[in-house]
Amino acid sequence: MAVDIPGVISVIVFYIAILAVGIWAGRKSAKSTSAVEAFLANRDMGLVVSLFTLTATMVGGAFINGTAEIIATSGLLWTVAPVGYCIGMFIGGMVYAPKMRRAGYVTMFDPFQEVYGVRVGALMCVPQFMGDVFWTAAVLSALGSTISIIMDVNNTLSIIISAVIAIVYTFLGGLWSVAYTDVVQLICIGVGLVIACPFAVHSPAVDFSTLSSDWVGQVTSADIGRYLDLFALVGLGGIPWQTYFQRILACRNARNARLASCVAAIMCLAFAIPPAIIGMAGKAADWNSTAYPGPLPMSKDDYSLILPLALNYLCPRAVAIVGIGTLSAAVMSSADSSILASATVFSNNIYKNAIRPKASDRELVWVLRTGVVVVGVLGTLIAISVRSIYGLYVMCSDLMYVVLFPQFTSVLFIKGTNPYGGLAGFFISLPLRILSGEPLVHMPALIRYPFYDEELGQGFPFRTIAMLSGFLAIVVLSRLTHVAYHRGWLSPRCDFLGFFSRTESPKLHGMEGFGENNDKTAASPDTLGEEMGDLTEGIHDEVKVKSNGDHAEPLLTEKGAIHNKIA
Structure with a gap:
């Protein structure tokens, strides 16, 4: 198959547009020397942007591709990620987010270092670093496979270009760039999937009568333990992630943080509907009547790419091209978030708190930017060279639930x-x-x-x-x-x-x-106002103290102010 020139041009246009939005959104951060500006958008993120960026963080490439794959292979009952994420974000929004935002933390690991001390708190960052790096690699690898299927473009080249775009605007603008590109990417995801859905469903190759009750799936008595474990992993294990709390802590107040998280939970569930329908269409398709060149029946590995396959062989060419833009948007919204999250944790909790407590804001901003490049390059190299990336990511995700969730809950409550x-x-x-x-x-x-x-x-x-x-x-x-x-x-x-x-x-x-x-x-x-139903919404510089050996030092607090007052 020859390279699809119109498809390549459309993807290039899409990437240029995303890069332009990222640079535009981060123009203040690029000139600012404030660490809070780069880390948390100066804690000035409005409700609408917070809502969109929280949703885009969850609705990534793995979310969309995984929803289509699971419903095609195992049925609706086993498609637990959308429901689990929804429940997890509700719990996070109602229980964890207000407490974290009121405390004015910079990252989710600040309470660890506040309670455990700098060294033990830094140890807890390890699962997060591993999860973010492998997550970045997994979504970039998935994007490379998708583009190679639809447009016959070299896998490695597509991974490198996508990573470079995400690294550049994250480097220049910090969270502002990531948040505003998330808004654009989420709109692209929604529009692209909604456009593709009816074409996939009404394809001449699709016959839903062949599904009978297969699309529902079944949970046998022998599966109950595995099923409940998976639900708990997705729901509770999705809470202790820096990508989530970076946006929570950037909200203007605790009330906005709570509301954005709860509404984003519903939006995540809604965004799972189109890929689920396309996945069912792929399950019901007679692939012999399409131009699909692979062996039939499809192998398990082929079903992991059922969404791009359905876009390519069940939809018109123009719709498939729109679909690849959709998947590219989903992947980039995940990759930039993970890159920024790891760089922020390293800058604040490792470099500042453990290595150079007196580091200036300008120094922290450049440490952040260096971290963005390092994490992005490392994720890209892993995506290119390692085949079992998804398995490594799953293992790291398990550690977030198994190791970090009880730790995080304990230090907070x-x-x-x-x-x-x-x-x-x-x-x-x-x-x-x-x-x-x-x-x-x-x-x-x-x-x-x-x-x-x-x-x-x-x-x-x-x-x-x-x-x-x-x-x-x-x-x-x-x-x-x-x-x-x-x-x-x-x-x-x-x-x-x-x-x-x-x-x-x-x-x-x-x-x-x-x-x-x-x-x-x-x-x-x-705090009293928040706990009485957010009747008061004042501006208050929160105070935190980190312990380092036998002395106490003030942490980076809201609006970048440093206070020596201990409540």
Whole structure:
């Protein structure tokens, strides 16, 4: 098949338009030396932009392609990602987002370092870095495969061009560029899928009568554990991601953060409908009557590309070209978010908090930009050279649920959580997940739970067991170390992380011992107003303190101000 020149031209035009929007949106950030401007759009993101960028962050290439694939291979009941993401964003919006935004954090790892200290808090960043890099690689790889199918363009070339575009506007404009390009990309996704849907459904090759009840799928008694585990993974595991909280923390206030997250949850569910319909059309198609050149019946690998295949062989050429623009938009909205998230966490939580506490804003902005390039290049190289990227990403996503979700919930909501409990939870949940195996990366299951199947793997909710085990370890070990220290069972010399020596000073922390309220903003007028139904909407510079050894230093706070007041 010859290269589709009109298709290539249309994609080039689309990329130029996205780049232009990104540069335009980031024009203030490009000239600014404010770290908060680059990290969080100066915390001045309005409700509409917040809503669109939150939705686009979830509705990425994997979301769209994965929805079509699962409904074609396993049926509607197993298409849990859209529903799970919707539930997760509702929980995040109602429970986690207001607390995080009121506290004025810069990243989701600030509360980790506030409670655990800089070193242990930095350890918790590792799953996030791995997840973001492999996620970037996975979506770029999927885009390369899609473009090669529809337009017969070299896979590697399409990956490199897409990555360069995303890196350039993210480098120049930070979150402003990413957010405004998300708005454009989300509109492209919606329009493209809505246009393609009726053409795919009414293709002469599609006969829905052949589906009978296959499109619904089934969950047998042997599948219940696996099904519930998957639902919990998608729902709760989708909460502790920096890409999500970067937008939450950029909202103007906690009320907007809550509302944007809840409305975006509904929009995510709505955006799953067109790819689901196209996936069913692909399932119902008689591929022998199309120009599809591959072997029939389709293999599992072919079904992973059912959406671009349906666009290419069930729709007119012009619609297929529009569809590739749609998929490109979805991929770029995911890739730029992941790149910026990792660069932000490194700049704020590793470089500033752990390496150079006195780094200037200008220095942090350039560290961020360097991080954008490094993460983008690393993701691109992995996308080009590694074939089992999706399996690696799935494994990293599991770690977000198994390791980070209990940790994140504990430092935010469970009084008395300390770094000893955090370390115990980390080193219990992580091995439990690894030893449970992962077929996608050919990792053997050394722990075999009930209902284990040689072909399908674990039939028990093993991820949830590992997560709950970590949760229990955090709570129990935090309590035990507190009691042992205060009753004299442990010498102060055993406090090798210096936690109790730091937290025992009322002057420093305004608290005494285990079980006191660690929310530094709990007594502020704004917080009280939010908790009484957002009756008051003031502007308040939130205060956070990070602990580093035996001294305290102020973290980067709202509007870039640094305050030495401890609430």
